[in-house]
Amino acid sequence: MTQKLDPWKSSEISDYAKLFEEFGISPFADVLSHIPNPHKFMRRGVIFGHRNFESIVHALNAKKPFVVLDGFMPTGRAHFGHKMVMDQIIWYQQNGAMAVVGIADREAHAVRGLSWAECKRIGVEEYLISLIALGLDPNRSRLYFQSECLPVMNLAFELGTKVNLSELSAIYGFSGETHLSHMVSTVTQGADILHSQLLEFEGPIPVVVPVGADQDPHIRLTRDIASKMNLFLIEVRKDKDGKNYFSVRGKGAPEDSFLRIETQLKARMKTKFTAKVSKEHMDIFGIFEEADEEILRTAVQEIELELGGYAFIPPSSTYHRFMSGLTGGKMSSSIPESNIGLSEDPKSAAKKVMRSKTGGRATVEEQKELGGEPNKCSVYELFYFHLVDDDNELLQIQKECESGELLCGTCKKNAAEKIEAFLTDHQEKRRIARERLCEFGIQY
Amino acid sequence: MTQKLDPWKSSEISDYAKLFEEFGISPFADVLSHIPNPHKFMRRGVIFGHRNFESIVHALNAKKPFVVLDGFMPTGRAHFGHKMVMDQIIWYQQNGAMAVVGIADREAHAVRGLSWAECKRIGVEEYLISLIALGLDPNRSRLYFQSECLPVMNLAFELGTKVNLSELSAIYGFSGETHLSHMVSTVTQGADILHSQLLEFEGPIPVVVPVGADQDPHIRLTRDIASKMNLFLIEVRKDKDGKNYFSVRGKGAPEDSFLRIETQLKARMKTKFTAKVSKEHMDIFGIFEEADEEILRTAVQEIELELGGYAFIPPSSTYHRFMSGLTGGKMSSSIPESNIGLSEDPKSAAKKVMRSKTGGRATVEEQKELGGEPNKCSVYELFYFHLVDDDNELLQIQKECESGELLCGTCKKNAAEKIEAFLTDHQEKRRIARERLCEFGIQY
Numbered sequence: 001m002t003q004k005l006d007p008w009k010s011s012e013i014s015d016y017a018k019l020f021e022e023f024g025i026s027p028f029a030d031v032l033s034h035i036p037n038p039h040k041f042m043r044r045g046v047i048f049g050h051r052n053f054e055s056i057v058h059a060l061n062a063k064k065p066f067v068v069l070d071g072f073m074p075t076g077r078a079h080f081g082h083k084m085v086m087d088q089i090i091w092y093q094q095n096g097a098m099a100v101v102g103i104a105d106r107e108a109h110a111v112r113g114l115s116w117a118e119c120k121r122i123g124v125e126e127y128l129i130s131l132i133a134l135g136l137d138p139n140r141s142r143l144y145f146q147s148e149c150l151p152v153m154n155l156a157f158e159l160g161t162k163v164n165l166s167e168l169s170a171i172y173g174f175s176g177e178t179h180l181s182h183m184v185s186t187v188t189q190g191a192d193i194l195h196s197q198l199l200e201f202e203g204p205i206p207v208v209v210p211v212g213a214d215q216d217p218h219i220r221l222t223r224d225i226a227s228k229m230n231l232f233l234i235e236v237r238k239d240k241d242g243k244n245y246f247s248v249r250g251k252g253a254p255e256d257s258f259l260r261i262e263t264q265l266k267a268r269m270k271t272k273f274t275a276k277v278s279k280e281h282m283d284i285f286g287i288f289e290e291a292d293e294e295i296l297r298t299a300v301q302e303i304e305l306e307l308g309g310y311a312f313i314p315p316s317s318t319y320h321r322f323m324s325g326l327t328g329g330k331m332s333s334s335i336p337e338s339n340i341g342l343s344e345d346p347k348s349a350a351k352k353v354m355r356s357k358t359g360g361r362a363t364v365e366e367q368k369e370l371g372g373e374p375n376k377c378s379v380y381e382l383f384y385f386h387l388v389d390d391d392n393e394l395l396q397i398q399k400e401c402e403s404g405e406l407l408c409g410t411c412k413k414n415a416a417e418k419i420e421a422f423l424t425d426h427q428e429k430r431r432i433a434r435e436r437l438c439e440f441g442i443q444y
Numbered sequence: 445m446t447q448k449l450d451p452w453k454s455s456e457i458s459d460y461a462k463l464f465e466e467f468g469i470s471p472f473a474d475v476l477s478h479i480p481n482p483h484k485f486m487r488r489g490v491i492f493g494h495r496n497f498e499s500i501v502h503a504l505n506a507k508k509p510f511v512v513l514d515g516f517m518p519t520g521r522a523h524f525g526h527k528m529v530m531d532q533i534i535w536y537q538q539n540g541a542m543a544v545v546g547i548a549d550r551e552a553h554a555v556r557g558l559s560w561a562e563c564k565r566i567g568v569e570e571y572l573i574s575l576i577a578l579g580l581d582p583n584r585s586r587l588y589f590q591s592e593c594l595p596v597m598n599l600a601f602e603l604g605t606k607v608n609l610s611e612l613s614a615i616y617g618f619s620g621e622t623h624l625s626h627m628v629s630t631v632t633q634g635a636d637i638l639h640s641q642l643l644e645f646e647g648p649i650p651v652v653v654p655v656g657a658d659q660d661p662h663i664r665l666t667r668d669i670a671s672k673m674n675l676f677l678i679e680v681r682k683d684k685d686g687k688n689y690f691s692v693r694g695k696g697a698p699e700d701s702f703l704r705i706e707t708q709l710k711a712r713m714k715t716k717f718t719a720k721v722s723k724e725h726m727d728i729f730g731i732f733e734e735a736d737e738e739i740l741r742t743a744v745q746e747i748e749l750e751l752g753g754y755a756f757i758p759p760s761s762t763y764h765r766f767m768s769g770l771t772g773g774k775m776s777s778s779i780p781e782s783n784i785g786l787s788e789d790p791k792s793a794a795k796k797v798m799r800s801k802t803g804g805r806a807t808v809e810e811q812k813e814l815g816g817e818p819n820k821c822s823v824y825e826l827f828y829f830h831l832v833d834d835d836n837e838l839l840q841i842q843k844e845c846e847s848g849e850l851l852c853g854t855c856k857k858n859a860a861e862k863i864e865a866f867l868t869d870h871q872e873k874r875r876i877a878r879e880r881l882c883e884f885g886i887q888y
Contacts, residue, residue, distance in 0.1 A: 157550050160624035161623050166620035178608055179606070179607060180609070187624060
């Protein structure tokens with residue numbers, strides 16, 4: 001297969017390159033080959049970037065526990081744009097993750113003016129029921145409403161002591177007109193991301209947050225605050241011969257902490273190492289194996305926890321493209337014609353597909369001659385993101401479109417049938433999911 | 445009695461005048477005569493200023509429900525400076541108030557670095573047990589820890605949507621270095637003050653907050669946000685003949701709101717009135733009786749609540765002077781010699797009194813000639829604030845001191861005996877209070 005499934009590559013790559021360079025997001029392609037059975041969004045370049053996904057790759061391969069965390073704001077109906085995120089949550093769960101999902105009702109209430117009852121209804125009816133219907137496993141999931149989650153709120157307050165106005169303004173461009181709770185939302189999201197690592201939940205554990213690139217400021221802020229909260233900072237450095245060594249620094253940790261870490265390493269590591277220990281710092285030479293590095297990180301973590309610290313593992317993130325709206329432009333909950341709701345009538349959804357914007361040419365003749373343009377086609381996006389799991393089948397559609405063989409009418413009809421079938425099935429599953437809410441700890 | 449019990453008046457009046465003029469704090473003297481059986485802090489000018497205390501005067505006289513709200517930060521031991529506040533809380537409760545007391549453990553944990561367990565221990569052992577021992581009635585009180593109080597946190601978030609960075613900076617002088625949670629504390633205190641007015645608690649109700657003048661920015665901010673949160677604003681205005689009339693404005697209230705208010709008034713008011721109603725505003729002429737004003741306020745409140753609004757009554761506050769430290773200077777929890785702890789050994793406390801700074805002269809001869817200076821004497825302050833309830837007895841001490849009759853040795857001994865007796869009794873009461881925590885809903 002020489003042709004690659006990534007129709008946007010040519011048109012949008014410049015924007016992404018900027019993200020990679022300016023903000024330090026890494027290309028997802030770099031880690032893709034290390035992921036066992038990658039999700040179609042990974043294979044197809046829908047997920048194009050990441051931060052620190054290596055720790056999730058490690059967990060996936062070593063079958064170690066990790067967390068996938070995401071949140072939904074309950075202001076309108078859940079549509080296929082949200083399904084994208086739900087699909088990822090479920091994929092991670094099926095591959096060993098604990099799924100933690102927060103409903104941002106506090107913001108929906110305070111900023112968007114919805115009543116608490118309405119926030120609850122939308123959160124459950126639109127989001128949680130569809131998430132469960134899509135296959136969430138109650139045994140490894142925790143669903144919560146922000147307004148009911150004390151640990152998140154208390155942690156958010158604590159995170160807020162580690163970031164000042166100048167830092168927030170630099171990241172988000174806040175000004176004098178910014179209201180206080182807009183700023184608070186940044187650390188609330190930080191607490192959403194980090195709270196699973198509190199001892200009352202999972203303790204220190206890798207966490208991955210699948211988001212759009214627009215959410216990256218929250219990820220950067222959270223990673224930054226997480227390291228500020230920690231007592232110890234572990235860094236890989238290079239000695240004068242260019243060899244890697246580990247540096248462990250402590251902020252206000254008791255003087256004997258580093259000696260205690262050294263003792264732990266001596267007891268556990270098989271490889272010979274040397275440690276240079278001072279009051280607030282230690283350098284460790286001779287660790288080259290991943291297993292040894294893990295012993296080091298575990299030893300530091302244990303001592304930090306004993307000292308009452310958090311030992312947060314910096315969270316990981318992935319960045320996905322967004323689907324376009326059916327009418328072209330942005331997909332938006334507030335424009336019903338631009339999206340298909342997960343609880344929408346299947347027949348009306350099929351009609352929307354028949355009316356949607358395609359990458360077809362002005363005339364049939366032109367299209368037969370020039371071929372269609374799948375990279376401008378919202379129907380192709382439906383196949384690409386949701387309706388076609390098999391890469392070969394998708395490639396076939398793309399080829400036939402580009403060659404002018406497949407015309408928009410046929411293609412739309414195909415998509416409309418698939419949408420109708422999916423929604424009919426999904427809504428039957430939603431009916432069952434509603435009965436199972438209590439299995440997920442949801443009072444409704 | 446021509447001489448007044450207010451030894452600081454001459455030295456500090458200029459500072460207070462500034463508070464009155466610049467910030468709009470009203471002199472407490474203006475309302476004093478309307479208070480049935482005023483507390484000694486009121487009679488003695490310890491409480492020197494207020495905002496909107498008229499609504500509390502009204503509640504006290506009409507025997508209507510109201511709330512007294514205060515908070516303690518559990519960072520160190522509770523001393524006689526805190527007892528000042530506790531005494532006021534209990535006085536209001538004994539005069540009909542519901543007492544609501546919050547322990548600001550979230551700030552103690554996040555900002556001062558105390559563990560949650562330590563915050564809980566100090567909050568209960570130092571503050572709540574002494575408050576109960578001083579006479580708090582479990583039937584009309586609600587004690588809470590901020591970190592456990594979802595309604596306060598959710599309300600704080602909502603209040604935070606009504607205030608922006610510029611406004612906060614203007615009030616508090618925040619700068620780029622100010623950390624986010626420092627800012628959040630302002631609206632958390634606002635939510636502490638306002639949350640009793642939520643329907644899940646008391647609903648709209650007058651609330652008084654007894655504080656030092658340094659806390660006035662929180663009061664001003666809270667009063668300001670409370671009116672921003674409300675759908676309707678009632679103001680008293682003057683017509684062209686200088687007669688009062690009432691103006692009711694609505695922010696985004698449904699168009700028929702004012703007609704509904706008018707209907708209510710017609711049904712309830714005996715006095716003849718005229719109303720000029722427009723879409724977003726109504727003027728009401730002919731209300732001169734307090735009873736009629738109350739009918740108006742109640743009608744507006746009811747319709748606001750029906751519309752899902754809060755109808756907050758702007759909170760009231762009083763401002764008290766602080767006691768000086770025993771060693772002169774400020775009384776501070778972090779300087780043990782400057783204060784006497786409520787759980788301190790009575791004998792050691794008595795010794796502290798014997799070592800404390802008085803308003804005595806350099807020599808006995810000089811003192812006999814010139815008299816002592818009670819306004820510079822920390823022992824006299826102990827009498828004034830805590831140890832002498834009878835104003836005549838206190839005045840006697842003051843006179844004998846000023847005339848040179850009463851020397852510091854005798855006076856200190858008297859104070860030391862009183863302190864020892866008080867603490868011995870208080871600590872016995874603390875022992876009993878500890879057994880009664882569950883009556884106050886405290887799990888410990």
